[in-house]
Amino acid sequence: MIKEALEEIGRGTAEIIDMERIEKLVSKYYDDGTTYTVKAGFDPTAPDLHLGHTVLLQKLATFQKFGGRVQFLIGDFTAMIGDPTGKSATRKVLTKEEIVHNIASYTEQAFKILDEKKTEIVYNNDWLEKLGAAGMLQLASNLTVARMLERDDFSKRYASNTPIAVSEFMYPLLQGYDSVYLKSDIEIGGTDQKFNLLMGRQLQKAYDIKKQQAVLMMPILEGLDGIQKMSKSLGNYIGVTEEPKNIYGKVLSISDDLMWRYYELLSEKSLSDIEQLKSDVSTRTVHPKTAKENLALEITTRFYNEELATLAKEEFNSVFKANNMPTDIQEFEMIEGIWICQALVDAGLEPSTSQSRRDIKQNAVSIDQKKISDDKLNLDIGEYILQVGKRRFAKVKVI
RNA sequence: GGUGGGUUACUCAAGUGGCCAACGAGGGCGGAUUGUAAAUCCGCUGACUACGUCUUCGAAGGUUCGAAUCCUUCACCCACCA
Structure with a gap:
């Protein structure tokens, strides 16, 4: 039974640090029902979850099956800094309403996978804000610049002359401090989080909370292109709320x-x-x-x-x-004599009339399943199915 | 604070007075093909009822018949020095 649990937990992982600790926690659960905490952090800036996120969520769900209580950490404070992924140094500060809204949709999506009863949602702003400047300094004294520069993201960016904001140095520390405050037993994250996850272990030791979290890392899911990681900004993602x-x-x-x-x-x-x-x-x-x-x-x-x-x-x-038409095509009304290129733009099939012309030239546009070649065409009264390429359709009623 | 270098389209990256709506690569889109929205090959990739016009090369001015290219100021980034 325990063996099976541990196998499931280990499945697909990229790396586990302190497997012994996990074994102890799981076997204690089987002995006397003692539960343990599993922390995972989420960034409330992007309310749309995609399959890349679900890799983690599924792992959390696995833990829930075997005695884990999930600490679903919303990084509302750390979101102000932005994880040093090299994209943008600082992010715009979210308003309270935005965060509340994002989190609502976030958790709704997450509970498609997680067991709500075994999940505790926590916000790191609750304790990080109270930390204050003094607490921040104390926290920062745990780490040297040299050590910070060892982190892959930083060393690469430093070497390639990409700017690094000093505030970004704080990110791993704050994430690590979350683990101190929450007294997490296990933290899971992507392999790109290794540095941050280990920081949790180090800080837990420094703050002497009598335990060090085990760390479990999941590989980063490649996006649709198969090369880069799945991310919304790269557009190579599958969102869980998509149709x-x-x-x-x-x-x-x-x-x-x-x-x-x-x-x-x-x-x-x-x-x-x-x-x-x-x-x-x-x-x-x-x-x-x-x-x-x-x-x-x-x-x-x-x-x-x-x-x-x-x-x-x-x-x-x-x-x-079979090259049939989809069942749900959006409908538009237009005025008699509308120029075909304009109609394509109005129906949202094309971004500009220039692009429309190019596509017509390339034999990509059809009306009622018939390819057209005349880019000067005007539409008479009637109903038409406009199509660009294989998968963009619109129904147009010309009046 | 000082000195030098940089900022070009979705991204990377050429271009150092007219041949520039701007090389190339990636991405995206389309066509052919197929087992798919895969792979491969080919084409397109600023806007505009359009063989012409307009707006783009960090921002604002200026020089010039003519500027992405030269000058000035500003903003941001990087390196070295302090």
Whole structure:
């Protein structure tokens, strides 16, 4: 029983520091029901969760099955600094309303995966604000600049002459202090968080709270391009609130190699089942596309339900395989004689009339399934289905 | 505080007075093809009812027939020195 739990916990992890501690915590839970805390931090600036986040959430959910109580930490204070990812040195300060709004949508999404009853939501502004300048200085004295520069992000940016704001140095310290305050037993995060996660251990020791958190790191999920990490700013993400057909379609668009990565990190299938599937595909017993369809179906089902997921699959096949039209096309009303290029812009299919012309020249635009080549066309009264490329549609009623 | 270097389109990055709406790469979009929105090949990628006009090269002025390119001021970044 414990063995099984530990296997599940270890699945897909990139690195675990202090596995012994985790083993102790889990076995104590099985002995006398003592629970333990698992901390994970989230940034309230981006209210849209994507599959990259769910890798962590799924791991948290796993812990919840085996005695973990999740400390779902909202980094409302640290969000003001911004994690030193090299993107922007400082972020705009969010208003209270924005944060409240973001968090509401955040948690709603997160509870599609997490067990709400075993989750405690905490805000680091609650204690970090009270820390004050003196507390901050005390905190900062725990770390040397040389040590800080060892951190990968920093050394790279320093070497490539990318600016580093001094406030960014505070980020790992504050995150570490969160662990001191919360007396976390385990903290999980992405591999890119290693430095910050270890800071928690170090500070817990420095502040002498009689325990040091174990650290579990999950690999960073690659985005749809298969190379860069999944992130909203790169546009290579699958959002958990996206429509079923989008989730389904996007999963289907990943490369075959990436599919196995997604299986390991996102699927609920056991590792041995996945191995089996892999060998079936390589021996051509199972078509890779089938494997991918099943994955897409499973992921879509997780965020909706089986019925909607199946519907998404059918819709996808109908639109992209059989080249049928999607079922839900947006409608627009326009005035008689409207220029086709303008109509495309008004219907949101094109960003500019210039782009419309280019696309018409490239044979990308059709009206009622017929390609057009005349970019000077004006529309008479009637109803038309405008289409750009394979997947942008609009219904236009000209009056 | 001093000295020097930098700021170009979504990103990276050429361009040092007219040939610049601006090389190239990535990304994006489209076409063909397919097992998919994969891979591959090809094309497009500032705006405008458009073989012309307009607005872009950190910001504002200036020199010039003509500026992304020269000058001045300002902002931001980097390096070295203090």
